[in-house]
Amino acid sequence: MNEERSLNFIEEIIEADLKSNKHGGRVLTRFPPEPNGYLHIGHAKSICLNFGLADKYGGKTNLRFDDTNPLSEDVEYVDSIKYDINWLGFEWEEELYTSDYFEKLYEFAVILINKGLAYVDESDPDEIAKAKGTPTEPGIPTPARSRSVEENLRIFREMREGKYKDGEWVLRAKIDLASPNMHMRDPLLYRIKHAHHHRTGDEWCIYPMYDFAHGQSDSIEEITHSVCTLEFVPHRPLYDWLIENIGIYESRQYEFARLNMTYTVMSKRRLLQLVNDKLVEGWDDPRMPTISGLRRRGYTPASIRDFCDRIGVAKRENKIDFSLLEFCVREDLNKTAWRRMAVLDPLKLIITNYPEGQEEVLIGENNPEVEGGEGQREIPFSRELWIERDDFLEDAPRKFFRLSPGKQVRLKHAYIIQCDDFKKDENGNITEIYCSYVPESKSGEDTSGLKVKGTIHWVSVPHAKTAEVRLYDRLFQVEDPAAEPDFKSTLNPDSLTIIDAFIEPDLLNADTKRGYQFIRKGYFTLDKLSSDEKLVFNRTVGLRDNWAKK
Ligand code: ATP
Numbered sequence: 318m319n320e321e322r323s324l325n326f327i328e329e330i331i332e333a334d335l336k337s338n339k340h341g342g343r344v345l346t347r348f349p350p351e352p353n354g355y356l357h358i359g360h361a362k363s364i365c366l367n368f369g370l371a372d373k374y375g376g377k378t379n380l381r382f383d384d385t386n387p388l389s390e391d392v393e394y395v396d397s398i399k400y401d402i403n404w405l406g407f408e409w410e411e412e413l414y415t416s417d418y419f420e421k422l423y424e425f426a427v428i429l430i431n432k433g434l435a436y437v438d439e440s441d442p443d444e445i446a447k448a449k450g451t452p453t454e455p456g457i458p459t460p461a462r463s464r465s466v467e468e469n470l471r472i473f474r475e476m477r478e479g480k481y482k483d484g485e486w487v488l489r490a491k492i493d494l495a496s497p498n499m500h501m502r503d504p505l506l507y508r509i510k511h512a513h514h515h516r517t518g519d520e521w522c523i524y525p526m527y528d529f530a531h532g533q534s535d536s537i538e539e540i541t542h543s544v545c546t547l548e549f550v551p552h553r554p555l556y557d558w559l560i561e562n563i564g565i566y567e568s569r570q571y572e573f574a575r576l577n578m579t580y581t582v583m584s585k586r587r588l589l590q591l592v593n594d595k596l597v598e599g600w601d602d603p604r605m606p607t608i609s610g611l612r613r614r615g616y617t618p619a620s621i622r623d624f625c626d627r628i629g630v631a632k633r634e635n636k637i638d639f640s641l642l643e644f645c646v647r648e649d650l651n652k653t654a655w656r657r658m659a660v661l662d663p664l665k666l667i668i669t670n671y672p673e674g675q676e677e678v679l680i681g682e683n684n685p686e687v688e689g690g691e692g693q694r695e696i697p698f699s700r701e702l703w704i705e706r707d708d709f710l711e712d713a714p715r716k717f718f719r720l721s722p723g724k725q726v727r728l729k730h731a732y733i734i735q736c737d738d739f740k741k742d743e744n745g746n747i748t749e750i751y752c753s754y755v756p757e758s759k760s761g762e763d764t765s766g767l768k769v770k771g772t773i774h775w776v777s778v779p780h781a782k783t784a785e786v787r788l789y790d791r792l793f794q795v796e797d798p799a800a801e802p803d804f805k806s807t808l809n810p811d812s813l814t815i816i817d818a819f820i821e822p823d824l825l826n827a828d829t830k831r832g833y834q835f836i837r838k839g840y841f842t843l844d845k846l847s848s849d850e851k852l853v854f855n856r857t858v859g860l861r862d863n864w865a866k867k
Pocket residue numbers: 348349350351352358359360362363544545546574575576577583584585586
């Protein structure tokens with residue numbers, strides 16, 4: 318975390334609480350994902366906040382799976398969530414599950430029933446919804462509201478025992494049918510669902526509603542600062558009411574603005590649609606805003622943490638430009654990526670005064686950003702090279718500092734060359750260019766006295782290896798896809814371009830643990846689809862922000 322920035326409002330609260338010894342000096346936060354999808358960059362904000370607060374104030378953070386909805390949850394999601402949190406660089410204190418509290422939550426419900434503060438209702442869902450009234454009209458009680466405590470207890474027990482079918486009964490809190498807060502109008506606490514749960518199996522056929530489980534779980538764990546997103550502000554009075562009437566630990570909830578970003582969607586429901594409809598390769602498709610997608614794309618944990626730190630924590634909703642995330646990864650990779658040469662759109666260059674059959678080994682440092690360069694690699698050089706097609710122009714403007722007839726450039730880590738001639742095919746496409754090199758101009762031992770303005774990258778033709786390179790663009794064409802009637806209709810058809818590239822041979826040693834800067838072409842990472850037969854690289858991000866201008 319950046320120590321220089323001012324405190325965010327949650328840090329202010331914690332510092333005040335520590336001063337007044339409100340929680341006995343304890344700071345215990347939690348990250349409470351529902352295991353119904355993979356984590357996305359919005360979750361990263363919540364993770365960095367919760368774990369960051371604990372780190373900063375000598376506290377701890379629990380990982381609690383809010384697994385109250387058996388139908389949409391899966392262990393695959395549990396595993397991916399744990400992996401992603403660790404990968405981001407955080408370690409939780411305890412791994413907990415709301416389902417571990419099912420018995421306790423049941424007892425809490427019984428406490429409320431005994432106090433006359435909860436009742437079972439057999440009205441069908443439409444009736445219940447209608448009887449709740451509208452924000453301007455109070456609700457009206459259903460006949461169930463006046464049922465006796467004994468009968469409520471009996472039926473609730475029978476619900477648990479499996480005597481009833483799905484939806485036949487619900488348990489509701491008895492609060493205030495005229496409350497201006499609709500969440501306080503006798504909200505549902507339990508519903509019947511004969512469904513197999515990924516952890517409790519078939520032990521339960523009634524499941525607590527999220528609103529009944531969430532606050533109580535914080536309370537059971539004695540979470541000191543329960544941080545969540547703004548949409549839960551209207552739920553807070555209900556959480557406080559439940560905690561007070563059950564008589565358990567008072568966890569306090571604080572709400573911050575969720576992360577929204579341009580050109581993407583950030584809800585698991587929508588991301589799941591993209592996966593299920595096969596509009597992307599999967600949850601970890603490098604175009605997805607998921608942590609796993611960003612990882613596969615080549616984002617680093619440090620860049621994501623830096624992003625979360627920069628966007629800050631506030632109480633007002635806003636929309637963050639996707640370019641900021643790209644800026645952060647560029648900053649990080651500039652410091653850490655190893656430099657390599659790859660030609661994405663090849664044109665053949667022949668050095669006419671370099672003897673045929675001759676070759677030599679040149680040296681390039683791995684990382685010019687650190688002292689010592691993190692070692693070096695060998696780069697074979699020969700008479701025939703691949704260069705980038707757009708590094709040559711037949712009729713170049715004055716400020717074109719690359720190759721054109723009569724002009725000189727330096728070949729990176731190699732020699733100065735001059736373009737003497739070129740060849741075209743019958744369609745006017747340039748097929749080969751012919752250059753001469755200056756033998757005294759070798760990088761590192763240049764005695765030629767020549768000054769050239771441009772440096773271009775290259776790969777030796779006989780030594781070049783091939784790789785599949787995947788170039789990505791925004792997944793959506795519009796800034797706010799979720800605002801469209803059908804967000805899927807705004808997918809960018811050109812979000813993925815696959816090309817074959819020539820790469821320098823040392824890239825055969827590439828691994829997924831680091832990023833690579835293909836000089837002048839951007840930052841790349843080895844993709845998991847790579848095999849002994851074929852290397853696949855993903856472009857993480859270009860060297861500059863090309864999008865901001867559009
Ligand atoms: P989604 O709406 O994307 O499905 P969710 O809120 O249902 O997300 P949960 O698994 O319930 O997902 O979220 C776990 C935690 O992450 C919650 O505390 C939630 O507030 C937080 N969170 C989810 N989305 C964001 C976001 N975009 N920005 C910040 N925090 C988020």
